Amino acid sequence: ETGVTQSPTHLIKTRGQQVTLRCSSQSGHNTVSWYQQALGQGPQFIFQYYREEENGRGNFPPRFSGLQFPNYSSELNVNALELDDSALYLCASSLGAGRGEDEKLFFGSGTQLSVL
Amino acid sequence: GDSVTQMEGPVTLSEEAFLTINCTYTATGYPSLFWYVQYPGEGLQLLLKATKADDKGSNKGFEATYRKETTSFHLEKGSVQVSDSAVYFCALRRGGSNYKLTFGKGTLLTVNP
Numbered sequence: 001e002t003g004v005t006q007s008p009t010h011l012i013k014t015r016g017q018q019v020t021l022r023c024s025s026q027s028g029h030n031t032v033s034w035y036q037q038a039l040g041q042g043p044q045f046i047f048q049y050y051r052e053e054e055n056g057r058g059n060f061p062p063r064f065s066g067l068q069f070p071n072y073s074s075e076l077n078v079n080a081l082e083l084d085d086s087a088l089y090l091c092a093s094s095l096g097a098g099r100g101e102d103e104k105l106f107f108g109s110g111t112q113l114s115v116l
Numbered sequence: 117g118d119s120v121t122q123m124e125g126p127v128t129l130s131e132e133a134f135l136t137i138n139c140t141y142t143a144t145g146y147p148s149l150f151w152y153v154q155y156p157g158e159g160l161q162l163l164l165k166a167t168k169a170d171d172k173g174s175n176k177g178f179e180a181t182y183r184k185e186t187t188s189f190h191l192e193k194g195s196v197q198v199s200d201s202a203v204y205f206c207a208l209r210r211g212g213s214n215y216k217l218t219f220g221k222g223t224l225l226t227v228n229p
Contacts, residue, residue, distance in 0.1 A: 002159060033216070045218070056216055
């Protein structure tokens with residue numbers, strides 16, 4: 001049990017639609033990061049938020065956007081869905097900003113998104 | 117850019133067999149190295165880590181040594197159990213202002229009784 005919960009667990013959308021995925025972090029965790037895990041692949045870093053500001057982004061287009069709220073919840077929004085967006089989306093939280101070597105990431109179980 | 121290459125799976129072993137999953141990396145500087153495990157239907161869990169050359173990470177009987185000369189971080193366990201069946205991911209993180217992890221593709225391990 002990591003204390004990180006994601007909703008929904010499964011989601012089906014059609015190409016061109018928009019989707020919002022949600023994550024609830026442990027209380028006190030100021031950092032949340034999002035990863036995309038395609039079938040048979042390792043997770044890929046989408047972006048990270050620290051105290052409601054984006055402070056790092058991977059190689060994903062602007063139609064992937066996020067929000068982090070003061071109550072330790074966060075959202076991943078994807079506009080204009082494409083078939084290749086079908087994947088497991090993982091959020092992970094940690095206490096600090098990622099500068100400390102001993103900081104630990106706590107992952108949620110993910111949201112499985114299927115785009116038809 | 118940074119990359120992690122790990123042994124292709126799936127790997128199938130009998131209980132009490134010896135396990136090795138190879139992992140090599142490419143990165144500038146001195147990254148921290150990790151092994152994560154993903155059980156069916158669950159998120160990733162940190163298994164072990166090493167933050168500098170020659171460090172050995174260990175947990176639950178698993179071990180991995182940070183070898184800078186060979187840019188490797190191979191995972192080993194002397195005697196696997198059925199409960200070790202999972203997907204194992206090698207990952208690296210460069211120091212900086214965020215917690216971006218670069219993962220390998222994962223290796224599925226199945227341990228039969």
